[in-house]
Amino acid sequence: MPRTVYINGRYCAPEDATVSIFDRGLLFADAIYEVAGVINGKLLDFASHMQRLDRSLDEMRMPAPLTHDEILSVMRELVKRDQVEEGLVYMQISRGSTGDRDFLPPENMKPTVFMFAQHKSDVTRQEFQNGIKMISAPDIRWGRRDIKTVGLMGSVFAKWTAKEQGGAEVLMHQDGYVTEGGATSFYIIKDNTIITRPLSNDILHGCTRKALLKILEDGDIGLDERLYTLDEAHSADEAFITGASTFVCPVVQIDEAVLGTGKPGPVTRRLQDIYMDFIHKDAI
Template sequence: MSRTVYVNGLYLPEEEAKVSVFDRGFLMADGVYEVTSVLGGKLIDFAGHARRLARSLAELEMKNPLTEDELLAIHRELVARNDLVDGMIYLQITRGATDRDFLFPENAEPTVVLFTQSKPGLADNPTAKVGIKVISIPDIRWGRRDIKTVQLLYPSMGKMMARKAGADDAWMVEDGEVTEGTSNNAYIVKGGKIITRHLGNEILHGITRSAVLRFAREAQMEVEERPFTVDEAKAADEAFITSASAFVMPVVQIDGVSLGAGTPGPVALRLREIYLDEMRKAAV
C-alpha cells in the first residue's frame, strides 16, 4: 500500500509527490530537516524538534513557512493517514525552487516535504541488548554542524566506512577529540560519570541528548560536558549514543577495543529505560 506524503500543502500518494528539478535542496543542499519518532501512534518530543527546526531555519536566513501548531497538525494527519504505530516522520524544508545561482533568491517560496517510515517495535530494537560497534574516522564536515541541514553525504560515507570495517557506525574525530557519531551524539562513562562533548558549532544540538542529560541529572547521575579523545573512550567503562530513532543505544566496542565486559553497561541501559518511559508519558 502506498504511503501518503505531504508536499507543499497537499497530501499525496508517494508516487504522485514531486518537487522541482530547480529546487535548491537538490541543487545546493540548501535545506534543513528534522526526524520525530512515533511510538504507539504518538509523537516523541515534538516540541523540541519544532524549536530546533526554527533555529536551523533562522541560522540559514530561511523563512519558516509553518507555525508549530500547523506543523503538529500535519504530523498528526500523516500518522492517521498512514496508520503509523511505531516509526519516524521526516520533515525537510528547502529554500525553494529558482534559477540556479549561488546567491539566495529573494522571492522563492520554501519547499516543505514530510513523509513517514514505519518501524514496528522501534523501541524494542534487539540491538540495544547487545550494543553496537563503532570505528573512528576524521571529521571533515563544514563548521556549522549545529544546523541540521540536508548535507548528509559525509555521514553517509562514514556509515559505509563502518560497514566495510565490520562495525555498525562511526564516531568522527577532530583535533584528536570525538565530535559526534554520523547521525547521533556520543558519550562515554567512566567511574559512573557520563561524559559528552559540550554544545557548540562542532556538534548537532541533539533533542534526545537534551532530554537524556536532563533525566540523568534528575536520577542523580554525574554529567560532565567536555570533549574526550578516542583513547579515553577506549579506556571507558561503557559508552553509548543518543538519537531520535535509536533513543539510547549502548556502544560495546571502539576501533576493535571492547569496553568493560564487551556488553551494554548499566548506565546506558538505565538511561534507555528512563528515556523511553518518560517520553512515552509526554508523547503527543
C-alpha cells in the same frame, strides 16, 4: 497499503510529490530537515524538534512555511494514514526554486516543504538490547554541524567506512577529539559519570541529548561536558548513542576495544529505562 506523503499543502502518493529541478535543496543542499521519533503512534519530543527547526531556519535565513500547530497536524495525519506504530516522521524544508541556478538566492523565496512517515527506526530491537559496535573515522563534515541541513555526504562517507568494517555506526573525531556519531549523539561513561562533547558548531544539538541531560539533572549520575579523545572512548567503562529513533542505544565495542564486559553496562541500562519511561509519558 499505499504510502501517503505531504508536499506543499497537499497529501498524495510519493510518485506525485514532485519538485522542480531548480529547487535549491537539489542544487545546493540549501535545505534543512527534522526527524521526530514515533512510539505507539505518538510523536516524541515535538516541542524540542520545533525549537531546533526554528533555530535552523533562522541560521539559514529562511522563513517558516508552516506554524508548529500546522506541522503537528500534518505529522499526526501521516502517522495515522500510514499506520505507523514505531518509526519516525521526516520533514524537509528547502529554500525553494528560482528557475535558474544562482549561488545567491533572491529575497522572499517560497520554501518547498515535504514530510513522510517511516515504519523503520534507526536501530533494531537486537541492537537496542545487545548494544552495537562503532568504528572510528575522521569527521570530514562542514563547519556548521549545528544546523540540521541536508548536506550529509560527510556522514554518508563516514558511515560507509564503519559498515565496511562491521560497525553499526561511525564514531567521528576531529583534531584528536571525538565529535559525535554519524547520525547520533555520543557519550562515554567513566566512574558513574557521563562524558559528552559540549554544544558548539562542531556537533548537532541533539533533541534526545537535551531531553536526557535534563532528566539527569536531579539524579545521582554525574555529567561532564568536555572534549575527550578517541583513546578515552576506547578505554571507557561504557558508552552509548542517542537519537530521535535510536533512543538510548548501548555501545559495546569501539574499533578493536571491547568496553567493560562486552555487554551493555549497568549505567546505560538505567539510562535506557529512564529515557523510555520519559518518552512514553511525554509522547503526544
